[in-house]
Amino acid sequence: MPTNALTFLNHACFHIANDSTLLLVDPWLEGAVFHHGWTLLDNATSNAALVRDLNTRKLNTYIWFSNEHPDHFSVSFLKKLKQDYAGKATILYQSTKDKRVLAFLKKNGFDAIECAPGAVMKLDASMDITVFPYSDGNSFCLIRSGGRTVLNVNDCALASAGACRAVKSAIAPLAPQIDFLFTQFGYANWVGNPFEPGLRRRAAADRRTRISLQMACFKPALTIPFASFVAFSSIENSYLNDYQNSAYTIRQWSSLSASTETVRFMKPRDVLDLDSATPASTVRMSQAAVDHWESLGDAPREVLPAEPQASVADVAGAFARHHAAVCANLPGLPWLLEKLGLIKPLTMYIPDIALTARFSYINGYQQVPIGTSFDISMSSPSAVFLFSNEYGFSTTFINGRFRTASPDALQRFGRFFMPQNLGRQGYGMRHPFATAGHLAGNVLGRLRASA
Structure with a gap:
């Protein structure tokens, strides 16, 4: 076993280990997430197996979570860790306004550290991690281990050359050269109704363009696409898989240009020797991984069954609670x-x-006649979930379990849940000045855009 090794586990999860320290990243290894919206392509990994491995290694263990989304922050893994891990694990998370994740971890007995933006955290003499918050609750990190550098941009939407340059500027004092780039390669949210496949084709092409931009900016020795080994898994959203990027399509695309020919894939339990890995030495590993993911993608998949219906009263009650919560957090807004x-x-x-039904912050809940034009359609369990959870809109947008009725409906949908999203980001009564500044910035931005 190499003494400076990166082991891929599944989806967005890997760990880096040397003789004394192990850094685990975003362990989601089993179960459906996003309100029964996503499942893993490879279901052979488990929380129990990972915890057993951690117990066997007996290393100083750190766990970094990039964001709160359940395909990164797995509560089921944390429960298994607390139950069966014999050692001590220190959890690392970005600094946030609401301190919600930090409070949750400490309440449940975990040793947790909030990482100051851009501050190097030494894990041992040869390994450190630097965390940088990004937009919408995401974060990226730079890991240095044994003199090698790993940039994990994860879900951060580096969709332009300017966004890539901003990240490069942030990490440049620590890492003039990036050895390994880990980046998302698939679309990860609702992209059109079933009769709009062109939107999904464009979204898939956009993700490939993002990889090109990142490779051109960071110039990594190896680029490893990850954090997209999932399927839309509900009967309501499985159509979204039709034009999703796969390991095969990304590998075929990347082989067409000299600027992208260093793309390599990994499958669960593949090990990368960080000290010696090169494009040439990883060809066989990558091809085997592409074959692995392709076989899973081609296999028949059962969609998750529909959930029990909610009642009209359930929907009305969920909205009433949503209305009360957002108005208490943002009085009058x-x-x-x-x-x-x-x-x-x-x-x-x-x-x-x-x-x-029509939902309004002024007039409340109103049932209207069937046949009335509408903005959004979804099942009753999804509607209750949408209104009942802080992450209701974010989760629903990601799981794609809805339909839009007009070209501007998605924008109306998102704007209606702006108060919910503000609360999710930590804005509200607890941070009045930050909230006022954030809202003023948004208004000025809209005015500039319309000028």
Whole structure:
């Protein structure tokens, strides 16, 4: 076993280990996530197997989570770790306004450290990690181990040359050269209705363009696409798999240009010797990984069954609680935003219970006649989930378990849940000055855009 080794585990999860220290990244290894919206392509990994391996290694263990999304921050893994891990694991997380993740970890008995933005955290004499917050709750990290550098941009949407340059500038004092780049390669949210495949083709092409931009900017020795080994798995969203990038399509695309020919894939339990890995030495590993993922992608997959229906009263009650929560956190603001026309009432069709309803921060819940034009349609369990959880809109947008009725419906949908998203990001009564500054910045940005 190499003494400076990166072992890939699944999806966005890998660990780097030397003789004394192990750094584990984003362990999601089993179970459906995003309200029954995603499942892993490879279901052969498990929390129990990883914890057994950690117990066998007996190393100083650190765990970094890049964001709160359940395909990175797995509560089931944390429960198994707490139950069966014999050693001590220190959890690392980005600095946030709300301190919610830190509070959750400490409440559940974990040793947790909030990483100051851009501050180097030494794990041992030859390994360190530097965490950088990014937009919408995401973060990226630079890991240095044995003189080699790993840049993990994960879910951070580096979709332009300028965004890539900003990240390069942030890490340049620590790492003039990047050896290994880990980056997402698939679209990871709702992309059109079933009859709009062109949107998904363009989204897949956009992800390939992002990889090209990142490779051109960071010039890594190896680029390892990851964090996309999933399937949309509900009966309501499985159509979204139709034009998703796969390991095979990315490998075929990357082989067409000299600028992208150093793309390599890994499969669960593949080990990369960070000290000696080169494009030439990883060809066989990568091809075997592509074959592995392709065989899983081609295999028949059962979609998750529909959940039990919610009632009309359940939907109305969920919205009433949502309305009360956002208005308590942002007193008067949702009402004002709707009054000014910055938020529009949302009309939703819920076919499984034959309900069309209009939701408003001014007028509350109103049932309207079937046949009334609507913005969004979804099942009753999804509607209740949407209104009942802080991450309701974010999760629903990612799992794609809805349909839009017009070209501008998605924008109306997102704007209606702006108060929920502000609370999710830590804005509200607890941080009035930061909230006022954030809102003022958004208003000025809109004014500049319309000028």
